[in-house]
Amino acid sequence: MEFDRTLQVLIHAICVFIVVCKLLGELDKSLSFQYHSAQIGSRTEKDSLMRIAGVGLDLVDVERVRNCLERYGERFKGRVFTEKEVAYCDRYRYSYENYASRFAAKEATLKALGIGKSRGVAWTDVEVTRNPGEAPKILLHGKAAEIAENLAIVRLHVSLAHERDIAQAIVIAEQNE
Numbered sequence: 001m002e003f004d005r006t007l008q009v010l011i012h013a014i015c016v017f018i019v020v021c022k023l024l025g026e027l028d029k030s031l032s033f034q035y036h037s038a039q040i041g042s043r044t045e046k047d048s049l050m051r052i053a054g055v056g057l058d059l060v061d062v063e064r065v066r067n068c069l070e071r072y073g074e075r076f077k078g079r080v081f082t083e084k085e086v087a088y089c090d091r092y093r094y095s096y097e098n099y100a101s102r103f104a105a106k107e108a109t110l111k112a113l114g115i116g117k118s119r120g121v122a123w124t125d126v127e128v129t130r131n132p133g134e135a136p137k138i139l140l141h142g143k144a145a146e147i148a149e150n151l152a153i154v155r156l157h158v159s160l161a162h163e164r165d166i167a168q169a170i171v172i173a174e175q176n177e
Contacts, residue, residue, distance in 0.1 A: 053153055054173040056111030058104040062165055065100040080106075080123040088130065100167035101160040102128045109138055109156060112173040113147055121147070128158070136160055138171065151175070 068076045077086050081102065089098040106126040110116055125144035130136040138156040140148050148156075155174040161167070 050155075051175040052172060053151060053175045054112040054114050056108035056113075056169075056171040056173075058107035058111065058169055060100045060104040060107070060167045062096050062100040062162065062167055065103055065167075066096040069096065069099060082124050082127045085128060097162040097164075097167055101162045101169060104167045104169035105136070105138065105158055105160055105171065108158070108169040108171040109140075109144070109173075112156065112171040113144070113151065113153065115147060119143065119147065128160070148173075 081089070081099065085102055089095045089102065092098055105128045106123055107117070109126045110121065115121065121143045125140060125142040127139040127141065128136050129139055136158050138158050140156070151173075152175045153173045154176050157172040157174065159170050161169075
């Protein structure tokens with residue numbers, strides 16, 4: 001039963017990735033996307049190509065995050081999440097799912113940058129923000145921002161999802177071509 005659920009979430013993540021690819025444009029052989037300027041008005045002809053520098057996908061067991069929050073409380077929150085993330089998650093009755101999806105986004109971001117959890121990056125160097133009525137965004141701070149700059153990453157696209165037991169995130173790191 002648990003395998004079926006994991007497979008279902010993985011299939012959903014792949015579908016999300018395909019949808020993101022279709023929204024961004026057409027894939028060519030060099031893993032570049034051609035933006036349609038009518039759809040994305042802020043792009044100029046000069047920067048209309050996007051190169052995918054990395055893709056990160058992560059699945060998180062919501063129960064595991066709940067256990068960490070209950071066992072370690074504020075210490076866990078302070079070590080892993082920014083103040084804004086804590087404020088956002090704590091507004092909701094079922095905050096565990098929001099914490100888990102943000103944790104998944106942090107992991108997926110590090111994977112998209114090609115570094116995993118290493119090279120001196122703190123969990124709080126990767127922040128998930130969301131304004132009302134807008135899609136979530138990834139903000140990088142400290143060492144994560146420095147690594148992204150060295151890799152010429154210009155944007156991070158993120159998609160989050162959670163359902164009772166599992167939270168997932170997919171992050172696409174973009175470079176201008």
